[in-house]
Amino acid sequence: EEEEEEKTGLLNPLLQPVLTGDVEGLQKIFEDPENPLYDQAIQLLLEKDIVGRNLLYAACMAGQSEVIRVLAKYGADLNDNTARGYTPLHCAAAWGRLETLKVLVVELDVDIEALNFRQELARDVAARYSQTECVEFLDWAAARLALKRYIAKVSATLTESEKGPGRLFKEDKNIILTACRIRSEWLETQLEASSINEIFEQKQQLEDIVTPIFTKMATPRKFGIKSDLN
Known part of the structure; x- marks a missing residue:
């Protein structure tokens, strides 16, 4: 070269x-x-x-x-x-x-x-x-890889959550699993039909679903103290 x-x-x-x-x-x-x-x-x-x-x-x-x-x-x-x-x-x-x-x-x-x-x-x-077309394709590939890695990271976090004290509620876990599965299937079926912006949108949508749930999981639960004076 x-x-x-x-x-x-x-x-x-x-x-x-x-x-x-x-x-x-x-x-x-x-x-x-x-x-x-x-x-x-x-x-x-x-x-x-x-x-x-x-x-x-x-x-x-x-x-x-x-x-x-x-x-x-x-x-x-x-x-x-x-x-x-x-x-x-x-x-x-x-x-x-x-x-x-x-x-x-x-x-x-x-x-x-x-x-x-x-x-x-x-x-x-x-x-x-x-090589403009090659640049555009490799930018697309990088966006696709970022989404795949985020899905993998979320899945790994779910697995780890099963071992720690901050376990997810079953309903929240199912929401995340479904969201990850939908994005994984989208990646496989869309391939080159998807644009970079569409890939970014899929990743953002997944983050919007996952982040509040993981934040809730990481937040210490507060327990009220009942008074016997009442």
């Missing part, structure tokens, strides 16, 4: 099918014992150039999404990083491979928060190279 980086002189024999999207050819190499490259396939899959990039990076830069699925199936590390901290996601973002980003993030669930040596997210790299 960096223009000043050197290029390796020895080409990986799997590079050509990766760059051309020859999925069938790759599958034969990995699955056919008669193929001359069969015994070396895994080694070639993991082999890196002098800056730390393997075949997966090439597939991401070339926008070969189906190849990426195949390489992942055979053991490629989707969250791998180079000597400078660039991940396959960073590379796809820099090259403006929007469909590849969607496969990596939505389908293969890669880490969108990985930082390179400049402390840049993939989103920041996309912005540096003026």
Whole structure:
């Protein structure tokens, strides 16, 4: 990705099918014992150039999404990083491979928060190279991740509440569980049909339901003292 980086002189024999999207050819190499490259396939899959990039990076830069699925199936590390901290996601973002980003993030669930040596997210790299559509998608992915994490946090708090003194009333617990389930199902069914604003709205709605209940749970209960003088 960096223009000043050197290029390796020895080409990986799997590079050509990766760059051309020859999925069938790759599958034969990995699955056919008669193929001359069969015994070396895994080694070639993991082999890196002098800056730390393997075949997966090439597939991401070339926008070969189906190849990426195949390489992942055979053991490629989707969250791998180079000597400078660039991940396959960073590379796809820099090259403006929007469909590849969607496969990596939505389908293969890669880490969108990985930082390179400049402390840049993939989103920041996309912005540096003026890949506007990629920036918008990765912003959407970040909003989606924030909602998923909030749902997980709320669920964990519910579990912890069962062990502590500030236990929830059954009715309150059911309200929260239902609210979390609805948002989880919404995330799964909407996928890319949702906008960033809609995701933020869903998170805000959940917070509006959960926060008062958890606040009530954390507030010490006051017990009145009856006087015998009355």
